[in-house]
Amino acid sequence: MTDQTLALDRLGAGEAGQLTFAQRVDYLKRFGVHSQSFSTLQPNMDYFDVPGVGYIAYMRKWGLTFVLSDPVCAPEDFPVMLERFHNRHPDACYIQVSRPVVDVLHQRFGLYGTQFGSESRIDLGGWSLSGKKKQIIRTAVNQAARSGITVRERFSDDHTRQISEAWIRTRKVKSNEIRFLIRPMDMTYRENERHFYAYQNGQAVGFIYFDPIYRNNDIISYVPNISRANADFRQGIFYTLMAHAMSVFQAEGVPYLDLGLIPLSLDQTTEPQEARLLKRILHGLYDRGNFLYNFKGLEFTKSRFRGERFKTYCCHRRGLPALEFLAMLKLTRVV
Template sequence: MTDQVLVLDRYSDVRQGNFSFSERVNYLKEFGRHSQSFSTLQPGMDFFDLEGIGYIGYMRKWGNVFVLSDPVCAAENFDLILTEFHKKFPRANYIQVSKSVADILHRRFGLYGTQFGSETRIDLQKWSLTGKKKQVLRTALNQAEKQGITVKERFSDDHTREISEAWIKTRKCKSNEIRFLIRPMNMNYKENERHFYAYQDGKAVGFIYFDPIYDKNKIVSYVPNISRASADFKQGIFYTLMAHAMEVFKEEGVPFLDLGLIPLMLTKETEPQEAGLLKKLLHLVYEKGNFLYNFKGLEFTKTRFRGEVFKTYCCHSKTLPMLEFLAMFKLTRLI
């Protein structure tokens, strides 16, 4: 009998639960280490709960199940909760999960674990704006200063909807806000969410909403999940807001800042568990699909901060899950 079977046998009495919202929040604060853990509490999510262990957040579209992020539980229980979830949803797709989750799903159930993009984490205690590679940031900050831009943290909205609606009209996807991969701007649950606004001549011209990332009931990082800029003022707003917020978090003693998903920022080599054909297709979408989403622009912006880059994966049962990806694009409102 393998060690893993012994581990699962130890938890054979674990039952699928039906957590209250406050119970899920407790698991989030204990185990919400993933950059999308907070987003698992966005409206429209379904949940798979295991009492005493944690939960998995997912959505459905066209008969497909899409899991968002790593399970919200202790890493040593990933195998257990994923096994129980797989029993109920053997054809589920997993989006933006870590290598450890991809390895479990590949080893135990034969799922492919194909790189979906990259994420970046910045060590705030080592952060500074110095260095040749951060010249773009310094230039943007200098331009913002010349334009009279100031940044303040606010705990109430300031022309948020007005800025957001004008901003959306300038995007590739103009009809709706993206959801699932990016949680909605308005959520009922907002605990420890941080809002920073940029002002010009006393008027709000941009903002970033930061979501907390937890470990053992402490905030260990923030991630900028919602960012908007006035259609009339674009240059330097994001960098200026980010630089200000990072200094605030650094002074508070927050260890890290995560920048979240950089979709389709992929490495060239193909790992053993990846679907080679799908990865080639994703490379092609990155090169030719900017009419769908500004993949290259987002990569350029986030990589200017020079954080530690690591891979994030999607897990799937088919070699080329075309219908599943189409359903996911509809779910996220990209199409």
């Protein structure tokens, strides 16, 4: 009997152990294929740990439980991990999870699985800036070059906080950095982060932090989780930083680049396990909720990279989880 089988047997009996942080990092590097897997190690997370198998990361707000991302374990262990977690937290909501997680939670426990947004992945093997649909990116890169903007990879803190605070003042959400769905800029764990800065006249005017995505201890992709630009240089800096970083990753042989969550970018078709009323409300929020968050602008920007789109979901007990969504907005500091 393998160690993993023994661990699952213990879990089946209702026991869950406690992993060390180093052990969670080990599971991240083996099974962290989700774009939010790295973010599961952000500060103030709680964990449902199963030594020998993996972990589930979550936060609580107003007595409600919110799981972030897929379980960090082998995909074949999703059913037993989710079953035991559900037994302990039957009213939990699951945010930004994949279709295999939706299938387990819907088929076994009757939870709804409603599309929460989309994600996008770029195959760097075939990536280039050529083509009519990437004209906006090329224009931004050329304009940045004419303005004397250069990009360098650095890991030092180069006016990061000043740029970030100025950037936040230009956003819809001005009081705090969003957390949970976007991990904080200052992480205790930062292994294999990549930082790219844009400079003009020797001064940093923007940056992007990329987080690694793992499979079997190899980095298979990066995702831009933190991006900021000086308020005077909003146009084009993101495209310029991204184009430079992608060329670096491509030269290193990294297979993919993930663009992360595109919130409320929804398919018009309603799937059988989705909550129909909630789906209509989310469509309406996308259409009329830009005062809360720049949903349309973010979707437009990420769509310029022409990545392969796929759905991401939230799973919930009630058909209209109004309290749960309000608690999540508070948890993430959107409101």
